[in-house]
Amino acid sequence: MTINEAIARVDALKPNNYDPVEKIKWLSELDGRIKAEVIDTHEGGENVVFSGYNEDTDINTVLLVPFPYDDMYIRYLEMQIDYANGETSKYSNSFVLYNNAYLNFCNYYNRTHMPKGSKMKFF
Numbered sequence: 001m002t003i004n005e006a007i008a009r010v011d012a013l014k015p016n017n018y019d020p021v022e023k024i025k026w027l028s029e030l031d032g033r034i035k036a037e038v039i040d041t042h043e044g045g046e047n048v049v050f051s052g053y054n055e056d057t058d059i060n061t062v063l064l065v066p067f068p069y070d071d072m073y074i075r076y077l078e079m080q081i082d083y084a085n086g087e088t089s090k091y092s093n094s095f096v097l098y099n100n101a102y103l104n105f106c107n108y109y110n111r112t113h114m115p116k117g118s119k120m121k122f123f
Helices: 003-013 020-037 071-084 088-112
Strands: none
Touching (some): 003 020, 003 071, 020 071, 071 088
């Protein structure tokens, strides 16, 4: 999924008045978290380059999480919109959906990538 696809999908599902630049910032925060907490904790993480997204980033940039786990981006944007609107009950529901999608991706990544380990020390 690209930045543009994520923004277009959330705008179609949850009409809102938030600027695309704000949504790009939210996507950047999420991918930054995924890079630091999931990808970098596994072997090969150093091969994945991520330096954040901003208003100058090409909107056709592919986000870090692949299909079929990329619905996480939609859930995250919905959650951020609900939070920004102060709609706490909607936010709670959106958070549960996002958190489930995030955990599904983490479980997939953990199953398919070797975690970094520390060298064993014998005393």
